[in-house]
Amino acid sequence: MTKPASAAAASDAPCPSFPDSGSLARDLVEAYLTVRNETEGRAAPLTPEDQLIQSMPDASPAKWHRAHTTWFFEQFLLGEHCDGYRPFHPDYAFLFNSYYVSAGPRHARHQRGHLTRPGAEQIAAYRRHVDAAVVKFFQSAGADALRAIAPLVEVGLNHEQQHQELMLTDILHAFAQNPIPPAYDPAWTFPASARTGEEWIALNEGIHTVGHNDNSFHFDNEKPAHRALVGPVRLARNLVTNAEWLAFMQDGGYKTPTLWLMDGFAAVEKEEWRAPGHWREIDGRWHIMTLAGLQPVDPSAPVCHVSYYEADAFARWSGKHLPTEMEWEVAARAGQLNDAFGIVWQWTRSAYSPYPGYRAVEGALGEYNGKFMVNQLVLRGSSLATPEGHSRITYRNFFYPHHRWQFTGLRLADYAT
Numbered sequence: 001m002t003k004p005a006s007a008a009a010a011s012d013a014p015c016p017s018f019p020d021s022g023s024l025a026r027d028l029v030e031a032y033l034t035v036r037n038e039t040e041g042r043a044a045p046l047t048p049e050d051q052l053i054q055s056m057p058d059a060s061p062a063k064w065h066r067a068h069t070t071w072f073f074e075q076f077l078l079g080e081h082c083d084g085y086r087p088f089h090p091d092y093a094f095l096f097n098s099y100y101v102s103a104g105p106r107h108a109r110h111q112r113g114h115l116t117r118p119g120a121e122q123i124a125a126y127r128r129h130v131d132a133a134v135v136k137f138f139q140s141a142g143a144d145a146l147r148a149i150a151p152l153v154e155v156g157l158n159h160e161q162q163h164q165e166l167m168l169t170d171i172l173h174a175f176a177q178n179p180i181p182p183a184y185d186p187a188w189t190f191p192a193s194a195r196t197g198e199e200w201i202a203l204n205e206g207i208h209t210v211g212h213n214d215n216s217f218h219f220d221n222e223k224p225a226h227r228a229l230v231g232p233v234r235l236a237r238n239l240v241t242n243a244e245w246l247a248f249m250q251d252g253g254y255k256t257p258t259l260w261l262m263d264g265f266a267a268v269e270k271e272e273w274r275a276p277g278h279w280r281e282i283d284g285r286w287h288i289m290t291l292a293g294l295q296p297v298d299p300s301a302p303v304c305h306v307s308y309y310e311a312d313a314f315a316r317w318s319g320k321h322l323p324t325e326m327e328w329e330v331a332a333r334a335g336q337l338n339d340a341f342g343i344v345w346q347w348t349r350s351a352y353s354p355y356p357g358y359r360a361v362e363g364a365l366g367e368y369n370g371k372f373m374v375n376q377l378v379l380r381g382s383s384l385a386t387p388e389g390h391s392r393i394t395y396r397n398f399f400y401p402h403h404r405w406q407f408t409g410l411r412l413a414d415y416a417t
Contacts, residue, residue, distance in 0.1 A: 024146045028138045028153060035157045036131055038387060039066060040124075042167050045184055048120040054113025055177050059170035059405065063123045064096065064112045069160040070123075070130045071096040075103060076365070077156065078130065081149050082137045088129045089118075102364045154217050155365060161387040168291065168385040173405040176278045176289040183293035190290065190301055191384050194338045195238050200414065201336045203231040208330045211355055212394040221369040222394040224357045228326045235323050235331045236412040238338050239346070240314065243299035245306075246286070248314050249275060259316045264309030267402050277305035277404040304344045304409045308377045308401035311347040311410040323413035325350040325378045325396065332380070332393050337411070341391045344409030345379040352376040352398035376400050383407035 043051065043062055051063040060068075071092060078085040087093065095115065097106035107115070118126070138146065168184070175182050206229075212218040213225035254274045257265045267273065275281070278289040279297065286297040288305075306314075315322050323331075325348040332340045340346075353373050360370035376398040382391030385407055399406065 024143060024150070025138045025141070028146060028150065029135050031157060032134060032138070032153065033131070035160050035387075036127070039069060039160060039164055039167070040127070042164055046171065050171060050174070051120045051123075052113060052116060053171075053174045054110075055170070055174035056405070057110035058403065059173050060109075060112050060166065061115070062167050062171055063118075063120045064115070065163045065167045065170070067092065067096040067118075067123045067126060068098055069156075069163050070127050072159055073134055073156050074130050075100075077149065077152060078133055078137065081145070081152075082133065085133060085137075088126050092118075092126065100364045100367050102367065152365075155368075158217065158219070158390065159368075161390040164387050165383065165385045165390075169406050172278070172289065172291060181289055181294040184291045186292055188290065188292040190298065191343050193239065193241075193300070193302055193343060196338060197237050197336075199237060200234040201237050201331055203233050203235065203327060203330060205229070205231040208326070210326050210329050210394075212392075218392070218394060219369055219396075220361050220366075221354070221358070221373075221396050224355055226356050230324075230326050230330050232415075233323070233327055234414040235327060235337070236320075236414075237336065239302035239344065239409055239411050241299065242297050242301050242303050245276065245303040245314065246297075246299065248317055251317070253313060253317050256317075259313040261309060261312060261401075263401070264307075264313060267307070267309055273310070276303060276310065277307075279305075302339065302344050302409050304383075304407045305404050306347075306408055306410065307404040308347050308399075310404070311408075312349070314410065315412055318412060320412040320414050322347055322349040322410060324348055325380055327413060328380045329393060340380075341382045342386070343384055344381070344407050345383050345397055346381045347408060347410045348378045348380055350378045352378050352396070372398065379408060 043066055046062050048063075051066075052061050054061050054064075074085075074087060075093060075097075079087070093103075094105055095107050095118075097103055098109070099106075141149075171184060175184065207227050208230050209225055210228050210230075211225035212222040253259060254268055260268065275286060276288075280287045280289070280294065287294050288297050311322060328337075328346065328348055331337050354370065358370070360366035361368075377400075379397040379399065380395070382395070383406065399408070
């Protein structure tokens with residue numbers, strides 16, 4: 001994955017599974033500070049004004065992401081496991097809780113951009129305070145206590161990595177609203193795409209195990225592993241490109257209601273979609289807003305910033321379908337998909353719903369995934385904004401079908417024999 005140059009402070013190592021050894025405290029400190037420094041590295045190019053903006057209700061200000069991930073450790077780690085810890089500020093739990101209802105009341109999501117204070121520097125002080133307390137806790141706690149809280153730390157670090165991705169997608173959306181488009185990182189480049197091998201991958205009919213099936217880190221929505229009937233089906237080895245999408249546009253794809261789901265075409269008309277998100281037509285030529293600023297659309301690059309509605313319409317226009325998440329996982333596990341990770345999340349036509357036998361974890365962390373299992377679609381893979389080491393074959397991302405500010409693209413499936 002090509003990472004923003006300004007995020008060079010990030011580690012390329014994944015969040016580890018912590019060993020049962022005397023070095024546990026040192027390993028926890030290293031893993032914790034590595035992820036926390038990555039967040040600050042991604043925020044470093046942003047001015048205080050950049051960190052305040054909330055360009056739509058689905059996005060959040062960068063300083064809110066920095067504070068919320070800090071509140072997570074303060075609330076669930078220090079507050080519940082570190083005797084004598086006192087919160088940095090009595091109001092921050094209200095300001096920076098997100099959707100953990102059982103953890104207490106919270107500031108309305110769509111009003112996060114109204115919080116001129118605390119400022120970016122105060123958030124930095126908050127992060128330093130909590131980091132120092134966490135490190136001290138790790139270094140002073142006994143081995144049994146550390147083993148007990150290690151799974152919680154892993155959840156917190158992976159949670160923060162999710163917000164690292166959101167920091168980039170949210171600021172890109174904000175910058176894309178600017179008529180004089182700024183660059184987050186002028187040196188950023190789109191990751192190279194691979195287009196090798198046969199065009200289609202055939203999956204014969206068979207029963208496969210899908211879902212996470214070992215004790216390495218995973219979110220609860222990836223389990224339990226279970227058996228599923230897959231195939232016969234063909235999956236495109238490669239992602240859909242901008243050139244293919246331009247052909248769809250030139251053929252009237254955004255104007256042909258028979259290609260669209262009813263809600264999708266309603267979104268097209270209401271939002272006046274005529275191209276993917278962040279695209280602008282300048283003097284008859286299409287450009288796209290990127291982390292490096294506004295650039296001409298590269299026909300060979302995978303298309304991104306498309307909603308499920310758009311992906312489904314494109315598939316219909318192509319005479320194909322979107323794959324299910326089970327089909328995607330089986331093909332990816334076999335190593336047969338080009339660019340499965342590190343460029344764009346890929347829409348599937350699978351509803352985000354619980355696997356057979358799913359149970360949310362107990363307590364407030366049980367609100368992390370399970371309560372969103374309705375009216376959303378699953379995406380698989382990872383994107384260019386996903387932190388290194390955060391992706392895995394069983395990862396289930398999910399968004400509403402109209403969402404397209406993320407780095408979302410698609411590959412096709414063909415059920416014709």
